Amino acid sequence: MDSCPCIKNIILLDSEGNRVAVKYYSDEWPTNSAKEAFEKALFSKTQKTNARTEAEIAMFENHIIVYKFVQDLHFFVTGAEGENELILVTVLQGFFDAVGLLLRGNVDKKEALENLDLILLCLDEIVDGGVILETDANAIAGKVASHSVDAAAPLSEQTISQALATAREHLARSLLK
């Protein structure tokens, strides 16, 4: 019996349901078309919900999915039916906030694609083969950014807390719109 919390996948889609970055840790979706079908169904099921202030949750095909949206990006984390929902949401929040830090608050599809390397490294630092590696956004972003390839605008110029502040500010502004 494997009682260790297990993440089945982490998915980042755009506002039309297209992939920005995904990572599957479970072999329940053996082919790319199975994955795409899952993402499509997931997207259409959650599209209409409002997951912008608080993370939302849904049961779907015997999985628990927690998700959160910002701008034109949709973040999803999938776990098994019996999983502790709050653990899943911790992972989601870690991913969500880390991306916010890494993109310095400008969290949208364009920025995410332009910094896809950061997003992919971020995924790599959160979960390893389904096992949760790190959930603290500062730690995740720190690990990714300490060797950011983007030399032109090094993140090291601003401290993490500054970046977090920028992200918050940005979020607040987007909410007021």
Add this chain to the structure above:
Amino acid sequence: MAQPLVKKDDDRDDEADYSPFLGIEKGAVLQEARVFNDPQLDPRRCSQVITKLLYLLNQGETFTKVEATEVFFAVTKLFQSKDIGLRRMVYVMIKELSPSADEVIIVTSSLMKDMTSKTDMYRANAIRVLCRITDGTLLTQIERYLKQAIVDKNPVVASAALVSGIHLLQTNPEIVKRWSNEVQEAVQSRAALVQFHALALLHQIRQNDRLAVNKLVSSLTKGSVRSPLAQCLLIRYTSQVIRESANTQAADRPFYDFLEGCLRHKAEMVIFEAARAITELNCVTTRELTPAITVLQLFLSSSKPVLRFAAVRTLNKVAMTHPMAVTNCNIDMESLISDQNRSIATLAITTLLKTGNESSVDRLMKQITNFMSDIADEFKIVVVEAIRSLCLKFPLKHRSLMNFLSNILREEGGFDYKKAIVDSIVILIRDIPEAKETGLLHLCEFIEDCEFTYLSTQILHFLGIEGPKTSDPSKYIRYIYNRVHLENATVRAAAVSTLAKFGAMVDTLKPRIFVLLRRCLFDNDDEVRDRATLYLNTLGGDGAVVQTGEDVKEFLFGSLDIPLVNLENSLKNYEPSEESFDIYSVPREVKTQPLAEKKAPGKKPTGLGAPPAGPPSTVDAYEKLLSSIPEFANFGKLFKSSAPVELTEAETEYAVNVVKHIFDGHVVFQYNCTNTIPEQLLENVTVIVDASEAEEFAEVASKPLRSLPYDSPGQTFVAFEKPEGTPAIGKFSNMLRFIVKEVDPSTGEAEDDGVEDEYQLEELEVVAADYILKVGVSNFRNAWESMGADCERIDEYGLGPRESLAEAVNAVIDLLGMQPCEGTEVVPNNSRSHTCLLSGVYIGNVKVLVRLQFGLDGPKDVAMKLAVRSEDESVSDAIHEIVASG
């Protein structure tokens, strides 16, 4: 990045459509990857190319073997660069490419160097990459470093090593188990996640050692765990220990205090985990539940949807077994009916339906009516099912609940939703006699305007059974006959059958029914005409009013007790000839084969050299196979074939399983053999069976297998004679005997000379259950009543201490080998008593029905009342004998 910026035609928002990867192409990127080979590496450019490659993979693009190898070799060149960011991308890329064993060697030394580097980031990532791609042999070389890394000062490095250990434990358990000292040390780490990973690994290493897990839990619950995630793990392990500990008496349940203490933890994650663990305890008492319910109730009014969902989902489960414990939350629950998140709202509704008492039903129904209009079908189905069980609980309320169901039946909805409603009404009609007439009328109204042919025919069929038994059958005729006018051919045919049923059952209606049926003779569909003609002739519609004979009723409306799948197969195999199709030749065995087959093949890849003569998987195929062997051709009709029984351990040299074929006077053992050694060819394979412990059996024939090459299964058979029609039982010991020949692996040629050899197999038993066919009945109560009490035998048995009620139920089902009916094999959690219905056919084609009533007698002892009805009292006695001796 020199990407051509392709502009889309629609001028909505150019900027939004911009992507750095627009128009990206695999071939071009692979070309670009040549920069990895430059003597002067440009780290920035290389990173960009890797990102593009990863983007392609992420979008579902695949590389051919050659492409992947090429990219892999190019990427390995990048280890020369000292750029940290680039190295990080290289690690991710190598993991994505998952190189083959011979390629891994190329990067091993570079990764091992990184593993001992001074940079923490290199150490951590190199460990993760190396452990992901390595095999067992390399692992022994790096084991020393991994052990060091587990206790590394840097938490990232320690976590990397521990998580890799968790993965490696699946493939190389013996190596990882040697690390337990270091892992134990890491459990005490100050870093939260190191503690979590170490605890997970330590538990997995020890999970088969109950005592060690027990010790681990009791030492850690004293309070040295800081990380919330680790605390959650500890809660899971603790409840596992509680579950396994023999003592379930609530008074001194070990560790309950620990779980209760966790309810006051500062992390919500831990609080919830503990609350959930408490609600899932075996035989949990109300006193134990209360604190958990209280914290869950607080979560119900949280602003976070996830918390509300988690709480309501858990309470919903609790409500199934302890509805009273949840009633305190009803007010919070009711406010959740209007929750934005429809999953939460549905769970709240269904919980309320479970916990509601008779007086609150009406108020609840009013609330639900508003709610139903704005949720999706899938949620509506859940609600309908909850209402059905509520109605069964409070039969007095059937009027308002039935009204609710008929109202929603009239509204818009998809097939599954409508079917759920119809099914519910049907069940209510069956189980609540007072609801019958209103329910039937609701169904009649529904088919007046029903767009689903399937549902119309189902309802018409049901009307045919229930309608004639009502006080005034004539009022249904109009609804039914309307179908004949207005519907498609399928429904018309069903309506004709239903009319005929009324005619057959209600003599006073007969003349009027005949008039209607005669009109149907002019229908433009032949099936409808045929049915009408058949009924008119058999029911005597051409002459005077006659009493309809029992046999005619049985012929026309009796239940078909043959599995439809088998009938379909038999009909497909039937070749038109002089001999007409014999319905009694259809096997009655319920097909359970595919499940057993799935378990049987072990881990063998089926792709390579797919067996040409694979073991036949269906009863049908077995029959064909056996009748094709002349020695067995005169044994008569195959009564039953068992599921394959493994006679060897998994992963031995030769894998053998056996299928027992039972005939009236014979038993045939079919040994399915697989040779798993590529260097061997087996010839003249037989199984030597010693039947000294099976006195009633005498060996009559044996059919050896001429040759058994590597990885292509073959069969050998041994047949026994036994007294006709009796359930003889016995034990058989088996020895595989064969001539083994060496095979040259390079040419595949076998040597000429072979050596005779033997291989001991496990014993095999023929048990009473082998003589009973799993044959289900659709309506157990009807079958039970119609069987009558003439040959009924009732007795009570004490089953002694059992692990749980469910375990006892399954043990008896397995012992009898009969088909559980109406889902009664499932025992709800925490129930103290259970009734299980079984049906089957005993050898000699005698139908048997069994009603088992289980009850818990004291904490563990299970008592059982066994009632058997069959067509032959000696068979009823035989069933009791099986249970008494089993």
